[in-house]
Amino acid sequence: MKRHFLIIIVAAIALTGFLYYRPKVVVKNEAKANRDKVADNKAADAGKGQNDITTQAPKLSAEQESQVTELKKKLAASTDKKALYTQIAQVFATGNRFDSAAVYIEKIAIAEPTTENWLKAGDAYFQAYNLALKQENITYLAEKTRSAYQKVLEKSPHQLMAKTNLAMTYVQTDSPMQAIMMLRQVLEEEPNFEPALMQMGVLSMQSNQYARAADRFRQVLRINPANLNAQLALGYSLIETGEKAQAKKILEDLKTKVKDPTLTEEINKALESIK
Template identity: 70%
Template sequence: MKRPFIILIVVAVALTGFLYSRPKVVVKDEAKANRDKVAENKPASKPEDDGHGHEEEASQAPKLSAEQQKQLTALQQKLSSASDKNAIYEQIAELYVNANRFDSAAVYAEKIALANPTTENWMRAGDTYYQAFTLALRQENVQSFTEKTRACYQKVLEKNPRQLQAKTNLAMTYVQSDSPMQAIMMLREVITEEPNFEPAIMNLGVLSMQSGQYAKAADRFKQAIRINPNNLNALLGLGYSLIELGEKAQARTIFEDLKKKVKEPTLVEEVNKALESIK
């Protein structure tokens, strides 16, 4: 499958777990590429070091607005005299998340977890690094965020081996590794433990789609829809799988239904393209 929609599905589905507790973020291919552009100018302010050698990683896109940059500068100035740095880290992390700068947000989420190593804090750090990992294109960034993501989720699983979202996301970091089958095995372990765990089912659907096993992908997406009829990503994946299986009439029905439900411009555009392709 070479159509651009595979990127859209991979991004949307890979972030399913994080999106349970965050606003939905759909990213165009061009926007993904921008995240990995090399900075042409030095940062306006020196990133705060947490004492462990972890400094904020530079990112040029999307850029902070003037108001966000002003807020960031003020928060960084407070850090030097703050008795409770975690409270400031929390605000900085949230600012970066709101700006879709997950690479930078993850640095501060990790600082919070290092200072207060609860399962919840490590989970948040892992989720945010996972966002950065999913959106990265340059191999050095993928490798860096992969290692960070795994380290955070391992901390979670040490404390709570039944944290299935952590295990699901951890599995997906192995998809492009030297051990891709490890991803499949871990996801299967998750659904063995919890057969209706939607994120793991969705990710298995995506992996089947990427490997050209569209019948298996369709079955996974149908399963996800039975669990959650409002899962638009599952409907999208099912529609594309049916196209590849030659079931164009069924696919058309799905995309016509999706057209009534989706509001995000990128998804609307993709649904329209799909309908045009099966006329």
């Protein structure tokens, strides 16, 4: 249960950085989409007309495949490729193909290398990175994420979201302490930066330091009482520290606020574990 719950939390936090290119429709069971986003045929450069990243995720629907095919046909003759790249990215995002979506968001950044565009590319690759399971794909997507965010930080060294997400790409490397050091740097610059505090809490959970994790999530909730991810993570952390009565109160309250069926299921599992 611990690993499964951590996957849910990490994926939920990562989703917050992908809102710009999120489809307008709700993707059901999105938290369960932690499947391998396999990059079997990775192209060397997103600006040189490479094929989309191949994945083992469920294929796009027939309608979505048709949409992508038609949009690609328009690319050759179009003078407004940015609009088409955006539309293709949105189709892939709707189908939970975040790695392929990131390819087209990166194309926009290559064509128009603004800080904003590279930040969106970094966010997109970071989303795909958080949903990868195979080590080769984690490594590849981490590199793509870092590359995009580093371009952001070259122009905007105080872009704290880019720094925070960049730090998290080092968690599953030979230098996990680099992630912690980078997050500490972010918090030195802005002690109440909510995303960095959330990630520090997640890292504490991953190392079974649940009391420390609970402190981080309480700090987040003092800053933003409406942060549902922090409430969920705090509830689980308190279960692990033996503070079950408090955990039950938090989770039961959270259950009245959550509308997503997958998160509701996770809350029910956590409550069941208290009994």
